[in-house]
Amino acid sequence: MPKPSLDLTLYLVTNSELLPAGRTLVQHVEEAIRGGVTIVQLREKTMATRAFISLGRELHNVTQKYGVPLLINDRIDVALAVGCEGVHIGWEDAEYADARRLLGNDKIIGVSVSNNDQAEEAAATGCDYIGVGPVFATSTKPNHNPALGTPGLRNLLEFISTLPGPTGNWGLKVPSVAIGGINLDNVQRVMYQSESLGRKKSLSGVAVVSAIIASLTPEDVCKSFVKLLEYCENPVFAPWQLQIANASDFNDLFKKIATKVATKKPIVHHVTNNVVKNFSANVTLAVGASPIMSEDLSELPELAAFNGAMVLNMGTSTKAQQGFLLAAAKASNAAGNPVVFDPVGAGATSLRRESTALIVGNAYCDIIKGNESEIRTVLGDDVIQQRGVDSTSTTDDPLEKARLVKQLARRERNIIVMTGKVDYVSDGESTFELSDGHEIQGGVTGTGCSLGSIIAAYVSIHRECKLVAVLAAISAYNAAAREAAEGVKILGPGAWMTAFLDRLYELRTADKVEEETWVRKLGERVKLVDV
Numbered sequence: 001m002p003k004p005s006l007d008l009t010l011y012l013v014t015n016s017e018l019l020p021a022g023r024t025l026v027q028h029v030e031e032a033i034r035g036g037v038t039i040v041q042l043r044e045k046t047m048a049t050r051a052f053i054s055l056g057r058e059l060h061n062v063t064q065k066y067g068v069p070l071l072i073n074d075r076i077d078v079a080l081a082v083g084c085e086g087v088h089i090g091w092e093d094a095e096y097a098d099a100r101r102l103l104g105n106d107k108i109i110g111v112s113v114s115n116n117d118q119a120e121e122a123a124a125t126g127c128d129y130i131g132v133g134p135v136f137a138t139s140t141k142p143n144h145n146p147a148l149g150t151p152g153l154r155n156l157l158e159f160i161s162t163l164p165g166p167t168g169n170w171g172l173k174v175p176s177v178a179i180g181g182i183n184l185d186n187v188q189r190v191m192y193q194s195e196s197l198g199r200k201k202s203l204s205g206v207a208v209v210s211a212i213i214a215s216l217t218p219e220d221v222c223k224s225f226v227k228l229l230e231y232c233e234n235p236v237f238a239p240w241q242l243q244i245a246n247a248s249d250f251n252d253l254f255k256k257i258a259t260k261v262a263t264k265k266p267i268v269h270h271v272t273n274n275v276v277k278n279f280s281a282n283v284t285l286a287v288g289a290s291p292i293m294s295e296d297l298s299e300l301p302e303l304a305a306f307n308g309a310m311v312l313n314m315g316t317s318t319k320a321q322q323g324f325l326l327a328a329a330k331a332s333n334a335a336g337n338p339v340v341f342d343p344v345g346a347g348a349t350s351l352r353r354e355s356t357a358l359i360v361g362n363a364y365c366d367i368i369k370g371n372e373s374e375i376r377t378v379l380g381d382d383v384i385q386q387r388g389v390d391s392t393s394t395t396d397d398p399l400e401k402a403r404l405v406k407q408l409a410r411r412e413r414n415i416i417v418m419t420g421k422v423d424y425v426s427d428g429e430s431t432f433e434l435s436d437g438h439e440i441q442g443g444v445t446g447t448g449c450s451l452g453s454i455i456a457a458y459v460s461i462h463r464e465c466k467l468v469a470v471l472a473a474i475s476a477y478n479a480a481a482r483e484a485a486e487g488v489k490i491l492g493p494g495a496w497m498t499a500f501l502d503r504l505y506e507l508r509t510a511d512k513v514e515e516e517t518w519v520r521k522l523g524e525r526v527k528l529v530d531v
């Protein structure tokens, strides 16, 4: 019999002690499989051998019905008795060579990896897959190894990718699943932030215990996991070159996104500062999206269920709001909605530095948008002491600015937008310079913040390449700003503001955009920077 095919996308690891009262493990696992679980591991640390085998057989009847492989944790004897598809072993269990000899070549054997040493030993075995973790601390496994965090996970995966193993490229190819503390609101962060640049090595999926086993609705939870994991297949690094096949497509694609926003009317939930609420709502409406402002914890899940996007702007937030900002980001993460984080004044005070670190360290921000000081602060540049919310620019060197955004995007595995006279945008691989706005924008409060609104609207309807959506949003915004400035008789901020909203409104209508040329070709207003 050939080895069963291995799909690690959503790997359910059991622990019947965590089941809600009145539910059986077999019933629970069956519902989880209906929700999209692709592989099951029976992990019962305290069950007597006879009961373990009996439960394994019962569970195997169910997993076989759905064509999903069943593995047994630690116990080769139980796997042999059940006749299931394989085992998962750690470093206190049977040695890989013994497990392979006893089980034969047709069975799946997975091995745990928590650090580089274990990775090297796992590589020497040439095992079928590896479980890498714990990503986060978890009470499901007492005395677990130190949590890796997403940067540690990424480093470990990068190291694994270099290990030749028995096949010469084992490390690059071996399917890898992350485990430990993974739930709906952090799964996308785990997937995105663990990915090596250029997608050289990505996770094959996630292994989950408590978020599924302790749930009252395992089928729904698994469906949500599957949806979020599908979003991750549109990687941060989706090649924009594929979307913009030639120069003339560039403009067409941007226009298509603008008209799609107006057709789909995505909800943009703003948690934003008091100064710009009104202007941001008007900008959002002008581009055809639907703004909502809410700062109540109880509304977060319902608003996230609209599948729009979130603008998280730290402008006038307080210490008391810190928890809410994080909860808002996490609610969006759990629904797979893009988050645009604007760390306004991040370098101005310790409260803002703390809030920034809290959000960036504990949630996934698809886009971080800020001026140079803010971007430097997110990067961890202690030298920056921002005065108010204005940028204390420390460099006039465009290449240095481009390098900054690229560096942060590479670290966060997201899109970074650095605003200024010239805007810089990077996904960590490609970096762009956009110099097509108008200087009067700097004289109207809220123009920086409401750029976040249009970015959120565009990204929410063009998730297949967030970088292109961001470039399109900035180009539309700047086109409207420029044309409004050119069109008004007396160029003052008041007249410009009205004309600007009108231009944004016009740009969203199909017949109007047909006449416009925002960016004729790459290199004209949107330039690729070689850094």
Ligand SMILES: Cc1ncc(COP(=O)(O)OP(=O)(O)O)c(N)n1
Pocket: 011, 013, 041, 043, 073, 074, 088, 089, 090, 091, 093, 110, 111, 112, 113, 130, 131, 132, 133, 141, 177, 179, 207
């Ligand atoms: C998919 C997956 N990865 C890692 C583990 C941990 O296994 P192990 O190191 O054997 O620890 P215990 O599970 O036995 O506590 C796993 N079970 N599954």
Ligand SMILES: Cc1nc(C(=O)O)sc1CCOP(=O)(O)O
Pocket: 013, 112, 114, 131, 132, 133, 134, 135, 137, 138, 139, 140, 141, 144, 145, 179, 180, 181, 182, 207, 208, 209, 210, 211
């Ligand atoms: C079984 C297991 N192994 C881990 C490892 O790091 O090897 S962490 C873990 C428990 C994962 O449970 P939860 O999804 O409830 O956090």
